[in-house]
Amino acid sequence: MGIHTGDSITVAPAMTLSDKTFQHMRNLAIKMMRAIGEFAGGCNVQFAVNPEDESIIAVEINPRVSRSSALASKATGYPIAKIAAKMAIGYNLDELQNQVTGSTSAFFEPTLDYVIVKIPRWNFDKFPGADRTLGLQMKSVGEAMGIGRSFIEALQKACQSLEINKSGLGADGTGSTKLDDIVYNLEHASWDRLFHVKAALKLGVPIQSIFNITKIDKWFLHEIQQLVLMEQELKRYNLQNLPADFFMELKQKGYSDSQIAYVLSNVTEDEVYARRKELGIHRVYKTVDTCAAEFPSKTPYFYSTFENGYIAVDGKTVLSNESVRSDKKKIIVLGSGPNRIGQGIEFDYACVHGVLAAKEAGFEAIMVNCNPETVSTDFDIADKLYFEPVFWEHIYELIEFEKPEGVIVQLGGQTALKLSERLHEKGIKIIGTSFEDMDLAEDRGRFSDLLKNLDIPYPLYGVAESAEEALVVANQVGYPVLVRPSYVLGGQGMSIVINDEELENAVIKLLKNLPGNRVLIDHFLDRAEEAEADVICDGENIQFIGLMEHIEPAGIHSGDSFAVLPPFNLSDHVLNQMREYARKIALALNIRGLLNIQYAIKKEKVYVIEANPRASRTVPFIAKAHLVPYINIATKVMLGTHKLSDFKIEPRQFGYAIKEPVFSFDKFPNVNKELGPEMKSTGEAIRFIDSLEDPYFRHLYKEKSMYLSK
Incomplete structure (x- = not known):
């Protein structure tokens, strides 16, 4: 108690409640619902349970579907909101x-024969100085869910799903080793306290002491301690003499191949996978069916686990796979994982419409995602849904099992895009733009060289791999400079600096947080206008989805800017330059599908800042403004079943649409609210106006010069 439910790690079914307590809670919930009068629909009831004597206190009742309802629906497969809506209009449960x-x-x-663990996703890295202590006010921006046959397997899969550079719960070289720091983080309920619990157990801190500090139930602490003991046992072996039964037990506890490689040391993740394959230790896929397999299920909703299988009549070991591979042509769409700043629900919109388009094009569409908040993880969207981490090992083994025609990575944001190199190395076809061309666009330095060859203006730049090199480059291109890494989303690690001292601090911090990343240093075009374009290209022809002008000047992240569609203050000369540069870039990059380009405009000259060969967060905004299914069109172009000339695209005529960023600064009262090149907004809205005389637009435009402090 004391931590908001949205910031709490959630487990289902309940692990530490007795059946008597569970039934008592159920009866109390029914009694409370009946007490509020005529009521039909969804309802959320929260209780507090004293672990000493199992006494129960009712905390609150919400006579509506809640955040927990979405989680419970994905956890059980039971469509709570749909059933609640039908009950609200007069149906009874037994009629549905x-x-x-x-x-x-x-x-x-619903009855579960598996365990789910939901872990919230926080973005404190975007809010320096924010109080990271968890309490009564929700601070998380998203969540991930893991499904497994045991609590610990589901927990490890949830950790792998978070995309915070964790290969599971520890055993990956990222944990703290200083006892004082660990104890401090146990005493203060921070976002990463779970990882500090594991680190404390690894250092030998008694379970009773951890319980006294955290009040986390000892059952969970004992489960986590099993991981510590298994890692100690694993260190006794090397990869070749690791017993098959112990190897299987490690996988059943949710250990990733990369974790096993780290503990064994001197072996790679690929070597662990190859050895596992030799021993016949493979994932099997089980169904989420609401009834613990008591009745046959018609829903293709699966999760992976490991089991020993059974011996057939011919003496061979047979794995019980509830997912049956079909002979149809199939494609896999990689989802965007947990919502966070820079990668929100816009990318799930893209995934959903991409899946629907693939089905229309005659493919069996397979969705992979781990976010319970999304539509893409509804069981009736894709032909098959795998509720799995968008994590290399899980994706590769699923591809090995399903044998698709290829994988779509353009729709799932940076989550999917960053797996493209490994897919390419394994010879797996990437649907749409090739890995080589995507990598060219993502590598800021190489992309700037391409712009030079295409005679497209761009800010003076240089590339550095250390603070010393950065100082040389900055003095060549001239301050102020924009410091940014490659292969990131949401402006991660970007900053504008005006002198050597600021530059040195920014580069050291960036290389510490993103080791191995080259730093691009651009001359910053102070007081320039910013605009962007989204296009679809089929390799020959280009369709402009939309040209947008930002109200804020260049230097504010595009996700934090108010964007106006169509542009309101750009000359025909500028718009023609934007279109010409987009056409050149799309053809030079051999784009098959979507491309987003960002521009800076100064004194009627257009500079290209960057190009992103994927669905951007602005495509849903434009699609809703124009009433055109752009993702559907782009997906069919990626698949090669259609050319742009096959579509009749007629955008709706209207005045102007404004994309409005939504901020959550009220959750972080002590942080600097100044906007800059790193994104801070947590959502967005759309507003339509008839003309530029609209008072709302005039107010926004009047304040545009207040945004940059430097």
Whole structure:
């Protein structure tokens, strides 16, 4: 108690409640719902349970579907909101069918033969100086969920899903080793306290002491301690003499191949995978069916786990795979993982419409994602849904099992895009733009060289791999400079600096947080206008989705800027330059699918800042403004089933649409609210106006010069 439910790690089914307590809570919940009068629909009830005597206190009741409802729906497969809506218009539970089984009533309560663990996703790195202590006010911006046969397997999969450079719960070289720091973080409920619990157990801190500090139930602490003991046992072996049964046990506890490689040392993740394959230790896929396999399921909703299988009549070991591979042409769409700043629900929009387009084009569409908040993880969107981490090992083994025609990485943001190199190395086809061309666009230095060859203006730049090199480059291109890494989203690590001291600090911090990344240093075009374009290219022809002008000047991240569609203050000369440069870049990069280009405009001259060969966060905004299914069109172009000339694209005529960023600074009262090149907004809205005389627009435009402090 004391930590907001949205910031709490959630486990289902309940692990530490007795059956008596569980049934008592159920009865109390029903009693409370009936006490509020005529009521039909979803309801959320929260309790506090005293672990000493199992006494129960009702905390609150919300007579509506809640954040927990979405999680519970994904955890059980039971469509709570859909059933609640039908009950609200007069249906009874026994009149509604369970869609998952197709043969039972919605009156059957869901039963689980697996465990789910939900871990929130925080973005404190975007808010320097923010109080990272968790409490009564929610601070997380998203969440990830892991499904496994045991609590510890589900926990490790949830950790792998977070995309915070963790290969699981520890055993990856990222944990703290200083006892004082660990104890401090146990005493203060921070976002990473779970990892400090594991680190404390590894240093030998007694379970009782950890319980006294954190009040985390000892059952969970004992489960985490099992991981510490298994890692100590693993260190006794090398890869070749690691017993097959112990190897299987490690995988059943959720250990990734990269974690096992780290603990063994001197071996690679690929070598661990190859050895595992030799021993016949493979994932099997089980169904989420609401009824613990009591009834047949019609829903293709799966998760992976490991099991020993059974011996067939011919003496061979057979794995019980509930997912049956079809003979149809199929493609896999990689999702965007947990929502966070820079990669929000816009990318799930792209994934959903991409899946639907692939189905229309005659492919079996397979969705992979781990975010319970999204539409892409609804069981009735894709032909098959795998609720799995968008994590290399899980993706590769699924590809090995399903054998698709290829994988779409353009729609899932940086999460999917960063797996493209490994897919390419393994010879797996990337649908749409090739890895080589995407990598050229993502590598800021090489992309600037391409612009030079295309005779497209760009800010003076240089590339550095150390603070010393950065100082030389900055003095060549001239201050102020924009410091930025490659292969990131949401402006991660970007900053504008005006002198050597600021530059040195920025580069050291960036290389510490993103080791191995080259730093691009651009001359910053102070007081320039900023604009962007989204296009679809089929390799020959180009369709402009939209040209947008930002109200804020260049230097404010595009995700934090108010964007106006169509541009309101750019001359025809500038717009023609933007279109010409976009056409040149799309053809030079051999784009098959989507491309986003960002521009800076100063004194009627257009400079290209960057190009992103993927769906951008502005495509849903433009699609809703124009009432054109751009993602559907782009996906069919990627798949090669259609050319742009096959579509009749007629954008709706309207005045202007404004993309409005939404901020959550009220959750972080002590942080600097000044906007800059690193994104801080947590959402967005759309507003339509008839003309530039609209008072709302005039107010925004009047304040545009207040944004940059330097």
